[in-house]
Every structure is written in C-alpha cells, then in structure tokens.
Amino acid sequence: SQQGEEDPQALSIQEGENATMNCSYKTSINNLQWYRQNSGRGLVHLILIRSNEREKHSGRLRVTLDTSKKSSSLLITASRAADTASYFCATSRPGANSKLTFGKGITLSVRP
Amino acid sequence: GAGVSQSPSNKVTEKGKDVELRCDPISGHTALYWYRQSLGQGLEFLIYFQGNSAPDKSGLPSDRFSAERTGGSVSTLTIQRTQQEDSAVYLCASSLGGLPYEQYFGPGTRLTVT
Numbered sequence: 001s002q003q004g005e006e007d008p009q010a011l012s013i014q015e016g017e018n019a020t021m022n023c024s025y026k027t028s029i030n031n032l033q034w035y036r037q038n039s040g041r042g043l044v045h046l047i048l049i050r051s052n053e054r055e056k057h058s059g060r061l062r063v064t065l066d067t068s069k070k071s072s073s074l075l076i077t078a079s080r081a082a083d084t085a086s087y088f089c090a091t092s093r094p095g096a097n098s099k100l101t102f103g104k105g106i107t108l109s110v111r112p
Numbered sequence: 113g114a115g116v117s118q119s120p121s122n123k124v125t126e127k128g129k130d131v132e133l134r135c136d137p138i139s140g141h142t143a144l145y146w147y148r149q150s151l152g153q154g155l156e157f158l159i160y161f162q163g164n165s166a167p168d169k170s171g172l173p174s175d176r177f178s179a180e181r182t183g184g185s186v187s188t189l190t191i192q193r194t195q196q197e198d199s200a201v202y203l204c205a206s207s208l209g210g211l212p213y214e215q216y217f218g219p220g221t222r223l224t225v226t
Binding site for chain 2: 033035041042043044045048088090098099100101102103104105
C-alpha cells in the first residue's frame with residue numbers, strides 16, 4: 001500500500017525556475033528519501049533525511065521534513081531541462097527492515 | 113564500481129509460463145530488495161534479504177512468487193504460472209546494510225505477460 005502521497009502529481013516549469021514538490025505520509029518513520037526516475041526505469045537516490053533532521057541540502061536540492069505534520073518537501077533550485085523526470089518520496093518505518101514504501105510520484109517537466 | 117545489474121532487461125512470456133529474473137547487487141552490499149512497479153499499483157516492496165537473516169517476504173503478492181539469494185550476492189526472483197497482472201517492471205536494489213541507508217537501484221526488468 002502507498003505510504004507517501006506527493007503533490008502536485010505533475011509540474012511544468014521554465015528552465016531556471018525553482019520546483020517545489022511535496023510529500024505527505026501516514027505513519028512514524030525512520031527516514032524519508034527522495035528518488036528520481038527517468039524514462040520509467042531505474043531509480044536514482046537523491047537525498048535521505050532522518051526523522052530527527054529538519055532540513056538537508058545537496059547541491060541544488062533542499063529537503064525539509066516536518067514530522068509533526070508528516071510531510072516533506074523537495075526544492076530544486078535553478079531547474080534545468082535535465083531535471084525532467086519523475087520524483088518519488090519513500091519512507092522507511094521503524095521495525096520494517098528498512099524496506100521503502102513509495103508515493104505515487106510527481107512528473108516534473110522543465111521547459112528549455 | 114559497477115552498479116546493480118539486472119537481467120534480462122525485457123521479458124515477454126505467455127500466461128502460465130514460469131519466469132526467472134536475476135539481480136547482481138553492488139559488491140559488498142549486504143542488503144538486497146525487490147520491488148515491482150506497475151501503472152495501477154505504483155512502486156511496491158516485494159522481498160528483502162539482509163545477510164544470513166531470514167528474508168522478509170511480506171510484500172510477495174502470492175505463493176507464485178519466490179526469491180532466493182545465493183552466497184549473499186546474486187538473487188533470483190521466480191514467478192510461477194505467470195498471469196497478465198504480473199506484467200510490470202521488477203526493480204532490484206541493494207544497500208550497505210539493514211540500517212536506513214540509501215538504496216541503489218538496478219535498471220529493472222520489464223515483464224510482459226501475454
């Protein structure tokens with residue numbers, strides 16, 4: 001069953017703009033991760049944020065986590081056409097053997 | 113080093129046939145996961161191997177699905193008597209251990225059951 005739900009489901013922006021994607025989840029978590037998928041195959045890990053962290057940066061990526069609201073956001077700054085992909089949030093729950101429960105994904109289109 | 117590899121990349125089979133999907137994890141990764149991605153169900157966890165521990169099979173959808181991991185490395189996912197609803201992309205991932213590390217995914221096997 002799906003744990004995370006991302007919104008919006010689809011996002012179209014101009015190159016150079018920032019993209020903000022949100023994820024909500026339902027149960028307690030150990031950590032939350034964001035993945036990117038191009039062309040429907042092979043997920044690429046972007047960033048992991050632990051439940052005791054509130055914000056994390058990696059290059060043009062910024063992730064926030066609000067455990068009180070059970071939500072996370074992924075911000076991509078200065079977007080590029082190459083950022084066009086599907087983005088998924090995934091959660092790892094306590095006692096769940098670190099298996100990931102994925103949201104349905106957000107399709108990001110960056111127009112050159 | 114080499115990433116996670118999966119074979120075959122595409123598999124078309126007739127309903128009722130058995131199929132085997134292979135995963136080669138990153139060397140040194142003790143944890144291995146199988147997921148399935150389909151249009152209707154999104155990304156679903158299937159099974160998890162960690163070292164010599166008993167696998168977590170809680171995501172397997174039916175007893176037609178089974179998986180093995182030999183020698184703590186290569187894994188094979190077997191689907192017996194395939195059904196059309198088994199059509200999906202089967203993704204394998206590995207990570208350093210059972211702790212919440214990031215998972216590294218293979219390119220997947222696209223299975224089509226006709």
